[in-house]
């Protein structure tokens with residue numbers, strides 16, 4: 001893709017899954033990466049987050065593409081820590097052109113005893129964390145005067161919520177839907193500066209969020225005819241899940257100059273999930 005060489009992307013949740021795929025895909029286009037990940041588990045979740053070794057592996061994969069990644073452990077819920085991590089990367093590269101606010105969590109399965117924690121952890125990460133991410137890097141993006149592209153990772157749940165009474169599932173849909181409002185406000189305001197802002201809404205993606213014991217249990221229940229948060233979910237295309245690289249390919253286009261006219265959109269990357 002023309003024009004990407006020498007640009008810099010700030011990516012959250014870069015330890016594995018889609019965040020790693022974005023880092024590696026963009027590095028292949030000549031982009032340097034400021035990548036952060038929590039590298040720690042969250043008590044209300046039923047599957048593990050990425051580890052420091054995972055984040056180091058992403059940096060190695062970026063290096064194998066001939067680019068550099070400043071990799072830092074940071075939590076998107078902690079604005080000041082996140083800003084400090086971004087600043088370290090910015091000092092290294094001196095510019096930022098792309099922000100991919102990708103870090104996200106959900107609790108799989110039944111509610112915990114502390115349903116408020118289930119709700120708050122998802123809202124704090126998936127909605128407030130995205131605001132923190134944009135807020136941490138936007139001043140330098142604007143000051144650069146070269147425009148930019150911001151991508152917020154939503155979900156099909158942010159276009160249409162699945163029926164649920166689970167605090168985490170309700171919070172997940174509310175947060176992902178909330179991103180659309182945040183995106184629209186920023187996209188309209190920043191358009192005169194050639195800063196584009198879009199949400200993407202993937203269907204199920206093979207990643208740490210889905211390839212784990214908690215999800216396997218739900219899939220087995222659903223296959224046996226049980227009713228749970230994933231039963232009834234199916235794509236229109238005969239494709240069970242996307243690969244993280246499928247999403248990264250779409251995002252690479254979206255942040256490139258080939259998509260220079262695209263802002264303020266909610267892009268369903270959903271194998272027809274929404275039309276089924």
Ligand SMILES: NC(=O)c1ccc[n+]([C@@H]2O[C@H](COP(=O)([O-])OP(=O)(O)OC[C@H]3O[C@@H](n4cnc5c(N)ncnc54)[C@H](O)[C@@H]3O)[C@@H](O)[C@H]2O)c1
Pocket residue numbers: 012013014015016017018019036037038039040049050051074075076077102103104105125129153154155156201202203204205206207208209210
């Ligand atoms: N996997 C799916 O089926 C699917 C579908 C639609 C949307 N999404 C969204 O895609 C995004 C990426 O998820 P994924 O599929 O790669 O799953 P994943 O669990 O493999 O990756 C998420 C990454 O975010 C990190 N993270 C979690 N909390 C964090 C925090 N507070 N601060 C910093 N990093 C944190 C994790 O350590 C992990 O590396 C998420 O926003 C998710 O909601 C996923």
